[in-house]
Amino acid sequence: MDDKLLESWNSIVEELKQDNTRLEACKDIFLFVLKCFCASLEKSQNFDEILKCFEIAIEFYGQNSDILIELGTFFAKFNRDVEAKEIFMQAFENDKRNLRAYQCLENLKSKIPRWHFRMLNDDARNDSFRKAINYWIENEGKSQVLDIGTGSGLLSLYASKCGKVEKITAVESDSTMCSIATKVFSDNDLQSKNKIELINKNSTELEIKDFQKKFDLVVSEILDCGVFGEGILDTFLHAKENLLHKEGKIVPHKVRIYVSGYNSKYLCSNNILLNDTFNEYIFLDNYRLIGEKNEPYDAEYVDKIKDFRIITNTLMVLEVNFNSIKSMNQHFDGIIMKNFQLTSNSNDFLDGFVVWFDLLLNEKDPLNYISTKPSAESCWNQAIFKLRERVLLQRYQILKLTISCRNGILKIDHEIDEHLDTKYFEVNSLILKFLNDEEYLENLEYAANEYKTEITNVLDLSPFPYIGFLFLKESRIKGHLWCSRIHENLLKILASKNCIDEEKFVFIDESDLTEISDAAVTFELIILNPFNELGDLNSEVCCNYQIYQKFLTNENCLLIPYKISLFGKLINSDWLSSSCKVTSEEMKRLKIDKYMNEYSTQIFLDIYPDLNYECLTDDFKINAIAFDDQYHEKNVQPFMRNINLPCNAILLFFKIQFTMRTNREFPLIRKTFSCFSKFAHVFSKDILINNTHAKINFKQNYGVIKLDCE
Numbered sequence: 001m002d003d004k005l006l007e008s009w010n011s012i013v014e015e016l017k018q019d020n021t022r023l024e025a026c027k028d029i030f031l032f033v034l035k036c037f038c039a040s041l042e043k044s045q046n047f048d049e050i051l052k053c054f055e056i057a058i059e060f061y062g063q064n065s066d067i068l069i070e071l072g073t074f075f076a077k078f079n080r081d082v083e084a085k086e087i088f089m090q091a092f093e094n095d096k097r098n099l100r101a102y103q104c105l106e107n108l109k110s111k112i113p114r115w116h117f118r119m120l121n122d123d124a125r126n127d128s129f130r131k132a133i134n135y136w137i138e139n140e141g142k143s144q145v146l147d148i149g150t151g152s153g154l155l156s157l158y159a160s161k162c163g164k165v166e167k168i169t170a171v172e173s174d175s176t177m178c179s180i181a182t183k184v185f186s187d188n189d190l191q192s193k194n195k196i197e198l199i200n201k202n203s204t205e206l207e208i209k210d211f212q213k214k215f216d217l218v219v220s221e222i223l224d225c226g227v228f229g230e231g232i233l234d235t236f237l238h239a240k241e242n243l244l245h246k247e248g249k250i251v252p253h254k255v256r257i258y259v260s261g262y263n264s265k266y267l268c269s270n271n272i273l274l275n276d277t278f279n280e281y282i283f284l285d286n287y288r289l290i291g292e293k294n295e296p297y298d299a300e301y302v303d304k305i306k307d308f309r310i311i312t313n314t315l316m317v318l319e320v321n322f323n324s325i326k327s328m329n330q331h332f333d334g335i336i337m338k339n340f341q342l343t344s345n346s347n348d349f350l351d352g353f354v355v356w357f358d359l360l361l362n363e364k365d366p367l368n369y370i371s372t373k374p375s376a377e378s379c380w381n382q383a384i385f386k387l388r389e390r391v392l393l394q395r396y397q398i399l400k401l402t403i404s405c406r407n408g409i410l411k412i413d414h415e416i417d418e419h420l421d422t423k424y425f426e427v428n429s430l431i432l433k434f435l436n437d438e439e440y441l442e443n444l445e446y447a448a449n450e451y452k453t454e455i456t457n458v459l460d461l462s463p464f465p466y467i468g469f470l471f472l473k474e475s476r477i478k479g480h481l482w483c484s485r486i487h488e489n490l491l492k493i494l495a496s497k498n499c500i501d502e503e504k505f506v507f508i509d510e511s512d513l514t515e516i517s518d519a520a521v522t523f524e525l526i527i528l529n530p531f532n533e534l535g536d537l538n539s540e541v542c543c544n545y546q547i548y549q550k551f552l553t554n555e556n557c558l559l560i561p562y563k564i565s566l567f568g569k570l571i572n573s574d575w576l577s578s579s580c581k582v583t584s585e586e587m588k589r590l591k592i593d594k595y596m597n598e599y600s601t602q603i604f605l606d607i608y609p610d611l612n613y614e615c616l617t618d619d620f621k622i623n624a625i626a627f628d629d630q631y632h633e634k635n636v637q638p639f640m641r642n643i644n645l646p647c648n649a650i651l652l653f654f655k656i657q658f659t660m661r662t663n664r665e666f667p668l669i670r671k672t673f674s675c676f677s678k679f680a681h682v683f684s685k686d687i688l689i690n691n692t693h694a695k696i697n698f699k700q701n702y703g704v705i706k707l708d709c710e
């Protein structure tokens with residue numbers, strides 16, 4: 001624990017105890033000391049002491065929203081998410097204008113992956129599992145059931161409806177999901193009948209000595225789009241070797257994996273540099289920028305991507321039997337490496353490979369299977385293995401590939417994009433998306449060029465300091481280009497290839513403005529990025545805007561953007577709605593919707609540009625974004641073009657005015673490729689609007705936006 005912080009904490013607490021008339025005046029400083037002191041306690045994992053500090057804080061200030069937000073944040077940091085959620089809810093309830101509380105609540109809820117909602121709304125998936133479970137219990141007398149990864153408890157509920165079931169053990173590794181399953185089981189009266197036991201553990205930690213009997217049926221759905229990503233082989237091998245009776249069965253029974261080659265410029269846009277203008281201006285030599293590979297494959301709903309096309313034949317390449325230890329072991333260890341060939345069916349660019357699977361639920365019922373192929377509209381998306389370059393294929397060209405599941409992760413090997421003389425430099429996908437948005441860059445450059453007089457310093461905090469770099473290359477910056485430290489390695493390489501002195505860069509931590517304040521530097525040009533990766537407003541940049549203004553040399557200097565306006569349209573989209581909340585009738589009957597929907601969120605980011613929906617209004621302007629941390633509110637009444645369908649979301653995008661002089665508002669979402677995504681606020685209930693105009697309520701506070709509709 002930091003002694004100085006302890007001293008500051010003790011002294012402010014003492015001061016306020018002795019003179020409580022100073023409470024209001026000292027509130028900000030008290031909160032600051034509380035936060036710093038608790039952060040130091042957090043380092044030594046001293047949660048009990050943190051709680052004691054907050055008890056004192058609440059004694060002084062009551063259930064103040066800002067204090068509750070800090071308290072909730074500590075609960076979340078210590079993985080006490082269920083309590084954190086209650087605290088954030090209380091903070092928002094106590095002060096509905098405090099949208100930071102709303103943001104914390106939304107963030108916390110989205111710790112439960114959103115696919116849980118789509119999955120529970122997938123009636124075909126649910127039905128297949130229900131039928132297979134029913135068959136093995138009722139027809140084959142399997143009565144001791146282990147549900148691995150019970151989630152909200154659905155498969156256990158299916159088992160519980162079977163007359164011949166004796167005991168169900170549900171195991172779930174995630175504590176929040178476990179808390180939901182507890183409520184679902186209790187509301188379905190299962191726990192009181194002693195029929196079910198719920199264990200908050202990973203199934204691989206279970207030992208059979210803790211149970212009276214071995215299980216004779218394992219039911220489990222732990223498949224990601226690349227089949228093995230959630231550790232299914234490891235989990236099932238452990239279950240089969242340790243927990244399951246030798247006559248026991250696993251549902252699902254088998255998986256068959258399919259592969260095709262695809263073409264999609266849209267999917268390349270965050271992985272490959274496609275912008276020819278960049279290559280004209282900035283010399284890369286034998287370097288090529290490619291998207292960082294944090295995951296072995298990406299997950300995409302390819303049927304939501306208009307330009308996605310399959311351009312080879314499709315092959316079934318792997319089959320794994322979950323009821324065979326041998327089959328699972330051979331795949332897990334990567335012993336099975338299947339060589340296969342795909343043939344191109346057009347003269348086109350190959351951009352990568354798409355994988356999907358068929359899941360066969362029951363060996364006795366071959367017709368009971370789930371397909372995750374693109375047109376099947378299942379809750380699963382497809383696994384995308386991207387190439388590092390677009391490779392031009394000739395029709396009938398043969399591609400040699402190998403597929404395996406090394407260390408439990410699906411892998412496709414090939415030499416299609418190998419170039420020995422090319423050096424690949426991995427960058428964050430947002431940088432590539434930004435550099436590929438030629439229209440935005442053109443407008444940004446045009447705006448920055450408005451500053452005609454001599455430039456000493458530039459601060460460029462765009463996703464990549466492209467404009468700043470161009471200005472350096474054109475020797476227009478006499479002093480330095482200040483930019484984020486995350487670009488240091490790449491900028492040093494680019495500097496050496498483009499004859500720019502490394503000394504011209506100053507790298508900073510962009511979230512810490514004290515580095516700039518301490519240097520007492522001023523800028524003639526500042527470029528900010530007020531949006532985050534997924535399309536939403538970056539609240540921190542928004543709140544700090546006025547501080548950035550103070551770093552300008554004089555009033556003729558440019559701070560870009562000058563203005564941002566929020567636009568939207570009311571829509572009807574079942575897809576969006578079912579991605580954010582449980583809507584299935586069956587889930588309502590099983591009372592799963594009630595507890596899952598406590599975690600449904602309003603904000604849906606990064607929407608596919610070609611998502612289908614019904615428009616209920618035209619695009620309308622909602623409000624200009626205020627660059628401060630104050631509370632703002634406005635009502636807007638758009639004309640309803642369609643009153644026959646319920647409204648379930650407002651689809652949103654921004655327009656940006658780069659400088660004061662360019663009074664054109666440039667839309668961030670365009671028909672051609674754009675770096676920024678649409679996003680939506682999905683309403684908790686479908687709203688039928690019978691009037692000619694809807695009522696939209698817009699709120700902004702701390703750079704956070706909240707929208708409601710009547």
Ligand SMILES: C[S@@+](CC[C@H](N)C(=O)[O-])C[C@H]1O[C@@H](n2cnc3c(N)ncnc32)[C@H](O)[C@@H]1O
Binds near residue numbers: 172202221235
């Ligand atoms: C895809 S969900 C399925 C939920 C539910 N069974 C259903 O079908 O609706 C998988 C769940 O399994 C959990 N999980 C994955 N592997 C697990 C394991 N080995 N042991 C316990 N839980 C696991 C995850 O946390 C997640 O909640």
